[in-house]
Amino acid sequence: MKNIVKRILVLSLILVIGILATGCGEEKATINIYNWGDYIDPSVLKDFEKEFNVKVNYNTFATNEDMYISIKKGGTSYDVAFPSDYMIERMIDEDMLEKISKDNIPNLSNIDERFLNLEFDPENDYSVPYMWGTVGIVYNKKMVDDPVDSWNILWNEKYKGQILMLDSQRDSLAVALKKLGYSMNTRSLEELEEAKEELIKQKPLVYAYVGDEVKDLLVGEEAAMAVVWSGDAVAMIRENEDLAYAIPKEGTNLWFDNMVIPKNGNNKKLAEEFINFMQRPEIAARNTDYIGYSTANYKALDLLPEDIVNSEVAYPTDEEIGEREIFKDPKDFLKVYDDIWLEFKAQR
Amino acid sequence: MKMKWTSYPYILWMIIFIVVPLTLILLFSLTVGEEGGIGNLQFTLDNFKRFLDPKYIDVLWISISLALKSTAITLLLGYPMAMIIAGEKPSKRNLMILLFVIPMWMNFLLRTYAWLTLLGKNGFINYILTKLGFAPLNLIYNDRAVLLGMVYNFLPFMVLPIYSVLVKIDNSLIEAAEDLGANKLKVFSRVVFPLSIPGIITGITMVFMPAVSTFVISRLLGGGQYMLIGNLVEQQFLWVGDWHFGSAISIIMMIFILITMAITAKFDTEKEGGGGLW
Structure with a gap:
């Protein structure tokens, strides 16, 4: 009897170690994809799996910083990731990205030239544009009767407890910096200190600092206004007609989320296949329709409903955007940004 | 005492999942240096010194005071509850404990999310209040909401450890006390x-x-307005990427937990008593 127990124990131990050591021994090739939460039409992944006979391993992140750390230190390998402009710049600098063979991505020709060869990746050697947008204020017309055209409204006592801010370092600091008339890429400690004071002053008025929950809170009319990315505004307005989006006159942040191939990935060929697939007009259109953000793929625009293509929120003209800045990687100044943000967050 | 060989898997388990991670955290907390292998690490106490900054001490203090408050409230609520349950007939008792445990089968995150819809500005509680003619209350995104969640x-x-001890108390002891003339308060x-x-002690x-x-x-x-020590650790690991400082904060937190355990253990006269859950 005892012997049987022993044998079972040994067997199960071997089994457990065996499973841990080998992982799942599947024949199909896998591709690991790392994207923002709520940033793709999930059926697109199924189609890719079917067409290329592969398995897609899909994971999401909430902020650029979060994504950077897991790729840099997390010991995870991803074949395709979706960072934004300043983070792409940092990843290129730190030699974390694979050069993309443009010959393998013929659909690159579907991309609007406005989104190519930007400063953070001058030749698009490392990244392929996915979505773009602005940062502004989404507000409920029933609850806000002042004109919304300036970041100052976020400091208006009248809306105490009805304001939502982004729980994101660069974005919230950018709002405060722009309100003060400084650059959101400032390299001056005094300006950042001032911005921090401004945010601390605002803290009693703020209902919460949130991430993706912002959509539920505004659609459910739990708050009157929020700082959001334009694509989220599109999705929110679709669900609640009383909401509107405004780009403040002091200037907005113009941002781009591109697809990249991290160096620690293990299937570059398949990664390029995936990026090319994502830029097929009908696939890009499906994603755009699903998430509400603005696609960089101009051929996809023809396949989208008119109300989306003509929306000022999703596809503003140059004049409608007005003053704008693109985030740059603070490089050696990053620690100052981190500290300022931490000091602000720890402040009661 | 010679260990049985059947305990080896558990020892292996403990080494891999307890000893090694703890050693790594300690190592990280005592070093600085970028990635690129153990060779690049330099030993230093800077991570701990950095924590002495008032802004971090504040965060620690807030976390400890909130944790103490929630411990006190759960004790005040939980003890009578455990007594009530323990005083029931066995069949009813088991049912009550089951009812108590069922919510824990649900995911912790989900249960906390549920409070958002209850406490929100247009949430369930405020809906009832406004229907009854009261002004809506500000229930969420403040200290009280965090305390409530805890x-x-x-x-x-x-409740569970106190209950499991209470239920095992020999009834003849209580009867003996009553026979000797103790009133209810005194028996208690x-x-x-x-x-x-x-x-x-276990409960605390x-x-x-x-x-x-x-x-x-x-x-x-x-x-997101209230930074507790846990958020600070999370931030260092997930967003800032300073694992050394994050580890140092974890170590400091562990020291505080050890101190509380030492203090509570002092009151624990019966070492072998066991709270049932350990």
């Missing part, structure tokens, strides 16, 4: 309460530990 989530950890203060101390540690290190509750119910 008490709600950790209450079973206080001289017999029942002292005998239940091991359960209370089981509540205080997760409460002091939580970061989910403060994020969801505190609306």
Whole structure:
């Protein structure tokens, strides 16, 4: 009897170690994809799996910083990731990205030239544009009767407890910096200190600092206004007609989320296949329709409903955007940004 | 004592999942240096010195005071509850304990999310209040909401160990005390309460530990405005990427938990008593 127990124990131990050591021994090739939460039409992944006979391993992140750390230190390998402009710049600098063979991505020709060869990746050697947008204020017309055209409204006592801010370092600091008339890429400690004071002053008025929950809170009319990315505004307005989006006159942040191939990935060929697939007009259109953000793929625009293509929120003209800045990687100044943000967050 | 060979898997398990991670955290907390292998690390106490900054001490202080408050509230609520349950007939008792445990089958995150819809500005509670003609209350995204979340989530950890001790108290002891002329209050203060101390100790540690290190509750119910020590650790690991400083904070937190355990253990007269859950 005892012997049987022993044998079972040994067997199960071997089994457990065996499973841990080998992982799942599947024949199909896998591709690991790392994207923002709520940033793709999930059926697109199924189609890719079917067409290329592969398995897609899909994971999401909430902020650029979060994504950077897991790729840099997390010991995870991803074949395709979706960072934004300043983070792409940092990843290129730190030699974390694979050069993309443009010959393998013929659909690159579907991309609007406005989104190519930007400063953070001058030749698009490392990244392929996915979505773009602005940062502004989404507000409920029933609850806000002042004109919304300036970041100052976020400091208006009248809306105490009805304001939502982004729980994101660069974005919230950018709002405060722009309100003060400084650059959101400032390299001056005094300006950042001032911005921090401004945010601390605002803290009693703020209902919460949130991430993706912002959509539920505004659609459910739990708050009157929020700082959001334009694509989220599109999705929110679709669900609640009383909401509107405004780009403040002091200037907005113009941002781009591109697809990249991290160096620690293990299937570059398949990664390029995936990026090319994502830029097929009908696939890009499906994603755009699903998430509400603005696609960089101009051929996809023809396949989208008119109300989306003509929306000022999703596809503003140059004049409608007005003053704008693109985030740059603070490089050696990053620690100052981190500290300022931490000091602000720890402040009661 | 010679260990049975059947215990080897557990020893292996403990080495891989307890000893090695703890050693790594300690190593990280005592070093600085970028990635690129152990060789590039330099030993230093800077990470701990950095924590002495008032802004971090503040965060630590807030976390500890919130955790102490929630421990006190769960004890005040949980003890009578455990007594009531323990005083019932066995069949009813088991049912009550089952009812108490069922919510814990649900995911912790989900249960905390549920509070968002209850406490929100247009949430269920405010809906009832406005229907009754009262002004809506500001229930969420403040200290009280975080405290409520802690008490709600950790209450079973206080009730269960106290209950399991109370239920094992020999009834003849209580009868003997009554025979000797003790009134109900005296029976409680001289017999029942002292005998239940091991359960209370376990309950306090089981509540205080997760409460002091939580970061989910403060994020969801505190609306990102309340930075607790758990959030600080999370931020260092996930967003800033300073694993050395993050590890140092974890070590400091562990020291505080050890101190509380040492203090509570002092009151624990019966070492072998056991709270049932350990």
